[in-house]
Structures are given as structure tokens and as C-alpha cells.
Amino acid sequence: MAEPSTSDPTLARPGRLRSLVSKFSLFTAAMVFWVVAIILAYDLRQDSMTLGKGLLLVVIVTLVTGAISRFTIRLLARPLSQLQAGITSARNGRLEPVRVSRTGDEVEFLAESFNSMIEALAASQKALLEQQGLLEKRIRDRTDQLEEAMRVAQAANQAKSEFLANISHELRTPMNGVIGMLDMALDRELSQEVAEQLQTAQSCAYSLLSLLNDLLDLSKIEAGKMTLEKIPLDLRSLLADCIKAHQPKAAENSVVLSAEVSPDVPEHISGDPLRLRQIVANLLSNAVKFTEHGSVDVRVGGEFVHPGHFLVEIAVQDSGTGIPADKLLSIFDKFTQANRSVSRKFGGTGLGLAITRSLVELHGGEVKVESELGRGTTFTVTVQCDSADGTGAPQELIPAASVPLTALSGSAARILVVEDNHVNQKVVTAVLRKRGFSIELANDGQEALSKLEKSDAFDLVLMDVQMPVLDGLETTRLIRREPRWSELPIIAMTAHAMNGDRERCLEAGMNGYISKPVHPSLLLSTVDEFLLQKIV
Secondary structure (H helix, E strand, C coil): CCCCCCCCHHHHHHHHHHHHHHHHHHHHHHHHHHHHHHHHHHHHHHCCCCHHHHHHHHHHHHHHHHHHHHHHHHHHHHHHHHHHHHHHHHHCCCCCCCCCCCCCCHHHHHHHHHHHHHHHHHHHHHHHHHHHHHHHHHHHHHHHHHHHHHHHHHHHHHHHHHHHHHHHHHHHHHHHHHHHHHHHHHCCCCCHHHHHHHHHHHHHHHHHHHHHHHHHHHHHHHCCCCCCCCEEECHHHHHHHHHHHHHHHHHHCCEEEEEEECCCCCCCEEECHHHHHHHHHHHHHHHHHCCCCEEEEEEEEEEEEECCEEEEEEEEEECCCCCCHHHCCHHHCCCCCCCCHHHHHHCCCCCHHHHHHHHHHHCCCEEEEEEECCCEEEEEEEEEEEECCCCCCCCCCCCCCCCCHHHHCCCCCEEEEECCCHHHHHHHHHHHHHCCCEEEEECCHHHHHHHHHHCCCCCEEEECCCCCCCCHHHHHHHHHCCHHHCCCCEEEEECCCCCCHHHHHHHHCCCEEEECCCCHHHHHHHHHHHHHHHHC
């Protein structure tokens, strides 16, 4: 074991006290012996030294030495030892006063000063403990408040999600009827005036649907529940579709739409076609809306950042009104536009760019904007995608089936439509019967099971989700329990369009998902797709 260091003040201090007393005693004894030695020397020189005188001197020396030792211990060693013990106790956390020896000198003053310091430290420690207790109580109270606020926020968020889900269903169900009926009416021979009125109503209906979709997308993004798919897609075809969709509006504004795709862009990439289409459509819609004459150019390029990953760059340039420099950042905020007159003149809610930026960030990219008043604006977005084959080489997509869709137009395929809303029944029935399909209706899940029990000749089921008696999810689970219906295609056709609704439908055993309001072309293409799979 190592010897303790003599430099440690806690170990050296007792030794110093003993050394001080010893030195003082030895010094005093030496002085006494020196006096005695002088006396003895003098007496020996005078031959006056006697035995009695020598004994007397010895006794005197002994008494004087004892008195000095007692005086030293009483007035110096003991008070210092008590003071040292008090310092040690204070260092160990015990604030206890020391005994004061009433010596009437500096030692007594030092002990009293030490005791005063101990009292002050004890008071400070008491105040500190009280403050610490108060602080801990405040922390506990604040923690309880935060937990309560979190519970309230979670409950509010849950209520908001439920409200959005319910309002989505309640809005989409009648809108499905409105848009469906308008489509059916426009499909007939009409006078020009009536056709224009119906087209105006149809345009307003689709505007409301677009707003509803934006609000639902925004709620998904804010909840962190927006997910991206990765499936092969043709970027050139996607861009052509977006240009075609905005061509009528551009023609109204005398705007020339053009698109250019760099040869470096692979023929097919892997990504989320719905969200990429939404990004391009939002930018195109803004550009066409704020360009009253001139041109809107779309340029698509990019590069392979590393094998299998392609960075797509999409630039939309217009020659429109431009954006003030102090508004370039705020235009990406929700419900914000460059000025208050924009919504009155051009319409819109200011959600498009906010959603676009969020979608781009979900793709691991960014949005940049450059603008000059009166000369136009350029939006540039970058999104990260995968190459379709994972190596950077284009991959040809294999056709789903070689049977042409027109082959189904006159088929006698029987479709069971499970829908509790009579307006929606009329819309879906009219669309499907126009293609020559045989339709059977069921008002709820229980009625659908009864019809399936009576006939196994159905080729496909269109299933609503929210119905009385027995909902679509439970009905699908019951159908899948029967081996004879295991291969029967079931397509969800529901007004529920919140995040996770599609997944819940697929988990229940459905094969596909269509959100209301259903566009006739989407309904027919989805039905054809699953009927083709059954044929193949």
C-alpha cells in the first residue's frame, strides 16, 4: 500500500499542531535549562555550589517545565485541536460549531469567527434546501402541466383526425353523386347553353374536390403519416399527362405550354407517381394561373448521384406577373399568397406550394424559386428517385396483360356493387352498364353475403367501407374465410381517403382501393385491370 502523501493538508495539519506545541515546549525548556546552566556555572566558579542548592534548581526546572507545558496545552494546543476538528467536520458536511476556549486572545477570536461562519453556512444551506425543494415542486408541477397539455394535444389531434375522416366521408359521398351525375348528363346530347352550364358546375365540383384533397394531404403531412411508394414509372409519360391536363387553361390565357426532357433521364425510374404528378401539377397550375399571356416551359433533367439513385431536377419557368422579393419565402407558408388580391383574382387557398415543398422534402429534395416582377418566375425542384432496375440502366416495363381492354366492353362479367347510398348506386351502375357489365346491387354487407351465397357467378365486387348492419371491412373478412371466394376480386370504393384507409382495406383482404368521388375512367380502368388479371 502506498504511503499517504504528506502534502495532503488533512493529514499534515495534526502533525503541525503537535510540532508547534513541542517546539514551543522545547524552546521554553531550553531557555530554563540555559538559565540554570548559567547559575550552576556561576556557582561552580565561585565554589558556592551545594547539594541542596542543586536539588532546588532541579525542582524549580521541573516545576517551570510542567507549568509551561500545561499552559501551552491549555491556551494553544487544545483550542487549535478543537478548531481543526470543526474544520474537518464542516468539510465532511456537518456544520457544527466548535467549543470556544475563553483565552481572551486571537485563538478565541478565531474560534468565534469560525462559529459565525458555520452559522452563516448553515443558514445558506437551509435556504438552499428550501429553494431546491421549491424548485423541485415547480418542476413537478410544470411536468404535470406539460403531461396534461400533451394529453390534451393528443386528444385534440385525435379529434382532428376523426373530424377529418368523418368530414372526408361526408363530403366525398355527396360529391361522388354530384360529379357522377354531371358526367352522366354531359354524356348526352345537350344544347350548347345547357352543356356550358353543366361544364361550369362540373368545374366547380372538381375545384371543391381539389380543395378537399389539399386539406387531407396537409393533415397527413402535419401528422407525419404521408408515405411514399416506390414503383416503376415513366417520367416522360407523366409529364405529358400533366401538360395535357393544363392545356385547356393555358389556351384560355393564350399561354404556350412546352416541355423538354433531357436524354440523360432514364426511360423508367422508381418512385411515387401520384406524388411526383402532384408536384409537377401544382407548379404547372401556379405557372399557368399567374401567366395571362406568354409561355410556360417545363424542363426535366438530372443525374445519377450514385449507382441506382437518380436525382431528378424539374424546372418550371413562366413569363407571368412575378413575385416580389420580400414574398419569396412566405409563399411556401400554408394559406399564404403573395398578396390579398391574388385569391380574389385567381382563386386558390395558398396550399399548393406548401404541399409541394413538403412532398419535395419527403423525397429528400429541395425547392428553389427565382422571380422578377413583370418578367416571370422559375421554380426548380430536385427529388431523389431510384432507377427502375436498381443499377442506373433503364428497365422496360412488362405489360400487365396481352388481352386488350376493349375485349371486356361487351363481356357479360357480373359485378356486385355493395353500396348503401342510392345516388352512388345510380352513378356506379350507369357507368358500368354503359360498358356492358351485368350489375347486382347490395345495400349493406349482410345483403352482399346473402347474394354471394345464392350465386357464385360474380366476377368482381365493388365494396363500400362505411355501411349499416355490416361494414365493408368485416364483410370482406367474412368473404375471405370461404375458400370458394378466395380468388374473387374485391375493390374498395369508399369516401374514406385519410392516411391508412387504403392499408386497412388491403389488410382486410381487398385487392384494390378507389377513393370517392370516383372518376368514371378510373373506375372502368380499375375494374378492367382486375378482370384482366382474373382472365389471365
